[in-house]
Amino acid sequence: MMTDTGSTAAALPVREVEVLVVGGGIAGVAAAIAARRTGARSVLLLERQFLLGGLATSGLISIYLPLCDGRGKQLTYGLAEELLRLGAAEAAEALYPDAWLNPEGDPAERSRQRFQVQLNPWFYALQLEELCLASGAELLYGATVAEVGCRGDRIRSVLVQFATTERLLVRPRMVVDASGDAIVALLAGEETAVYEQQNILAAWYRYYDGTTDLLQPLGAAELPEEERRERGLPPVAPAARWTGVGAVEQSDFASAMHRWILEDFRGKGGSLTSVPQLPQLRMTRRIVGVSVPDDDPGAVWPDSIGVIANWRRPGPGYEIPFGSLHGPRVRNLLAAGRCSAATERFWDQTRVIPACALTGEAAGTAAALGDDVSELPVRRLQEQLQRAGVRLRRPQTLR
Numbered sequence: 001m002m003t004d005t006g007s008t009a010a011a012l013p014v015r016e017v018e019v020l021v022v023g024g025g026i027a028g029v030a031a032a033i034a035a036r037r038t039g040a041r042s043v044l045l046l047e048r049q050f051l052l053g054g055l056a057t058s059g060l061i062s063i064y065l066p067l068c069d070g071r072g073k074q075l076t077y078g079l080a081e082e083l084l085r086l087g088a089a090e091a092a093e094a095l096y097p098d099a100w101l102n103p104e105g106d107p108a109e110r111s112r113q114r115f116q117v118q119l120n121p122w123f124y125a126l127q128l129e130e131l132c133l134a135s136g137a138e139l140l141y142g143a144t145v146a147e148v149g150c151r152g153d154r155i156r157s158v159l160v161q162f163a164t165t166e167r168l169l170v171r172p173r174m175v176v177d178a179s180g181d182a183i184v185a186l187l188a189g190e191e192t193a194v195y196e197q198q199n200i201l202a203a204w205y206r207y208y209d210g211t212t213d214l215l216q217p218l219g220a221a222e223l224p225e226e227e228r229r230e231r232g233l234p235p236v237a238p239a240a241r242w243t244g245v246g247a248v249e250q251s252d253f254a255s256a257m258h259r260w261i262l263e264d265f266r267g268k269g270g271s272l273t274s275v276p277q278l279p280q281l282r283m284t285r286r287i288v289g290v291s292v293p294d295d296d297p298g299a300v301w302p303d304s305i306g307v308i309a310n311w312r313r314p315g316p317g318y319e320i321p322f323g324s325l326h327g328p329r330v331r332n333l334l335a336a337g338r339c340s341a342a343t344e345r346f347w348d349q350t351r352v353i354p355a356c357a358l359t360g361e362a363a364g365t366a367a368a369l370g371d372d373v374s375e376l377p378v379r380r381l382q383e384q385l386q387r388a389g390v391r392l393r394r395p396q397t398l399r
């Protein structure tokens with residue numbers, strides 16, 4: 001942690017911003033847009049790569065999982081729906097959810113086909129940038145958050161290292177950590193936890209088979225260990241595993257990913273068109289905060305910020321509490337996306353794209369409304385989210 005000294009600040013260009021969003025994945029994009037739409041005057045989004053979308057685009061994970069319960073009822077609304085519709089309108093590649101996008105869609109078909117879509121990652125990344133800039137958020141690419149300066153229980157400054165040799169000191173009123181790895185939380189001394197089960201290898205890539213550019217998704221998601229026990233399944237496979245939180249681990253994971261792609265692609269014919277620009281690590285580090293109990297769709301949260309679907313199977317979905325977006329220590333820090341708080345097992349649900357959009361929207365909205373997570377007027381946040389189209393509760397019939 002960097003101490004917030006005047007001398008450091010004096011040597012660097014300094015920017016004051018109301019809301020700083022770190023990480024331009026789905027969560028960060030949703031957070032930046034929501035903060036602007038809620039009225040924050042200055043919103044700065046920092047992304048260390050030169051493209052938005054994170055794992056969903058540069059990581060080639062372009063299947064936007066469902067907004068519905070698998071029985072014909074939509075559960076997730078707001079920006080999560082807007083971002084799905086945005087991609088479906090121009091960047092859909094497969095799983096086009098006709099029954100859902102067509103207002104006259106057949107209800108019986110809606111219970112057969114889930115409200116999800118497979119997108120072209122590159123087109124979608126450009127759409128995300130267009131939408132983000134249209135909201136009035138400022139975007140800086142090639143910008144890596146390297147240090148965080150705190151005074152007491154607040155973040156006072158964030159040091160940004162650019163891909164050039166330049167650096168910038170940002171003085172934010174509120175920060176949204178949408179880095180995927182809870183980098184800001186870690187640097188600010190917030191409580192964090194690392195994925196104990198650890199990641200197995202994944203290596204999604206794309207190739208042209210002479211007719212179509214195809215997604216080849218190597219490496220399916222494991223069931224969480226506890227769920228396997230409950231279902232009487234054998235323990236998770238004794239494969240090589242990575243926590244994915246260290247530099248060497250990330251690099252090693254990337255090389256293993258590349259080796260698997262080579263092995264799988266050689267002899268296939270056609271041409272290799274895209275390999276992931278990010279290590280395809282599902283879960284790395286998250287903040288510690290309130291969490292939905294493991295697989296408990298019955299839980300009702302007074303501070304709900306919206307509902308996510310169970311992507312693995314049909315069911316009533318889960319309300320997500322505002323308490324899962326912040327930790328106990330740092331008052332001007334929110335977490336969104338795959339680094340928001342969850343149990344080890346429930347993380348499997350909060351990490352997917354629609355859930356990241358939902359928590360991103362809530363975190364960005366909250367960041368625009370107050371400067372202290374422990375005193376944030378949750379009722380006002382909920383009203384604002386509802387005005388933006390978010391539904392906070394599951395449909396009654398599903399409880």
Ligand SMILES: Cc1cc2nc3c(=O)[nH]c(=O)nc-3n(C[C@H](O)[C@H](O)[C@H](O)COP(=O)(O)OP(=O)(O)OC[C@H]3O[C@@H](n4cnc5c(N)ncnc54)[C@H](O)[C@@H]3O)c2cc1C
Nearest residue numbers: 023025026027048054055065144145180202280337338353
């Ligand atoms: C193999 C695999 C398969 C998956 N399958 C699916 C699927 O089919 N459907 C689905 O919905 N989800 C799936 N997921 C999950 C989903 O893709 C991701 O969890 C989700 O996209 C994460 O979004 P995010 O915004 O939270 O984080 P990320 O996408 O990780 O975005 C974080 C961003 O922050 C940036 N960043 C990080 N550190 C810094 C820093 N210090 N400074 C500045 N920028 C920084 C990164 O460059 C990145 O762009 C899968 C994930 C994996 C790995």
